[in-house]
Amino acid sequence: MNDAGEGAMTVQVDRWSNGPFEPVADRVLVARCQPCDVNVGLVVGDAAALLVDVGTHPEQGAALYRAAVRETEDAARHPVPVRWALLTHDHYDHWFGLSGVRAEAGERLIAAAHAWFGRRHGAEEDGENERVQRQLGLADVPMPDLRLESAQCTAEDPWTLDLGGVTVQVAWLGHAHTPSDLVARVEADGTAHPGRTGVPGAGGRAVEGAAGRRPVVFAGDLVEESGPPQAGGEADVPGWAAVVGKLVEFGGEDALYVPGHGAPVDAAFVRAQGEELAARAAG
Numbered sequence: 001m002n003d004a005g006e007g008a009m010t011v012q013v014d015r016w017s018n019g020p021f022e023p024v025a026d027r028v029l030v031a032r033c034q035p036c037d038v039n040v041g042l043v044v045g046d047a048a049a050l051l052v053d054v055g056t057h058p059e060q061g062a063a064l065y066r067a068a069v070r071e072t073e074d075a076a077r078h079p080v081p082v083r084w085a086l087l088t089h090d091h092y093d094h095w096f097g098l099s100g101v102r103a104e105a106g107e108r109l110i111a112a113a114h115a116w117f118g119r120r121h122g123a124e125e126d127g128e129n130e131r132v133q134r135q136l137g138l139a140d141v142p143m144p145d146l147r148l149e150s151a152q153c154t155a156e157d158p159w160t161l162d163l164g165g166v167t168v169q170v171a172w173l174g175h176a177h178t179p180s181d182l183v184a185r186v187e188a189d190g191t192a193h194p195g196r197t198g199v200p201g202a203g204g205r206a207v208e209g210a211a212g213r214r215p216v217v218f219a220g221d222l223v224e225e226s227g228p229p230q231a232g233g234e235a236d237v238p239g240w241a242a243v244v245g246k247l248v249e250f251g252g253e254d255a256l257y258v259p260g261h262g263a264p265v266d267a268a269f270v271r272a273q274g275e276e277l278a279a280r281a282a283g
């Protein structure tokens, strides 16, 4: 979502709901959440699990964390801690739930984001984040513990999390939807649960055949399926078009792309959205 669009002004941020975590590939689940139809990811390794974004409301974040813990209790046949939260960018619908996640998880959780994350939050300019913070009555919104500099997470040399049988590569591809957009490419090594016919997702539910083995890319709001990409004041539309091209190179032709909002899409959809952005920039 943006922080300047008319739609964002009418969102009732205190009314939230979380869809169930549904497997989309081996070890990767996605919950569709309201408001804003925002996607929250859960990646479950043998040693640890990762949330990708945490929703709008603190209570929503707490509920997402508890749901993630339930999923990880039987996912790898033994409980694994939900150790990480990756915040794709600093729009309220992707991270204001962090207070609630923190309240549930305590010190066990490490929240990571790009170094640019939250730079504008709390600044003099009164943006959408600040309006939502007031609307929710939040005295404070916790910042991520770990901020990645651009040089620490390039497409060529991504920041890498080994969750045990699942590798997550995190990259910053340039100023696009915001200055702080991070993307995550998830690949399971296929060694888990040998001898089963389907490829299990977490929670014991199978994603059948080749679909289960494809890499998954969490694209944040670089890609939107539920509507046209939302460009707020901090977006760099020409840069964004170029970043979308880099995203397909980073994620690969066969990957499943999870947008910030809406249903997962393929590389062709992502490329077409890049062309739309390029036309908008030229236009």
Ligand SMILES: [Zn+2]
Pocket (backbone or CB within 6 Å): 001, 002, 089, 091, 177, 221, 260
């Ligand atoms: Zn956004």
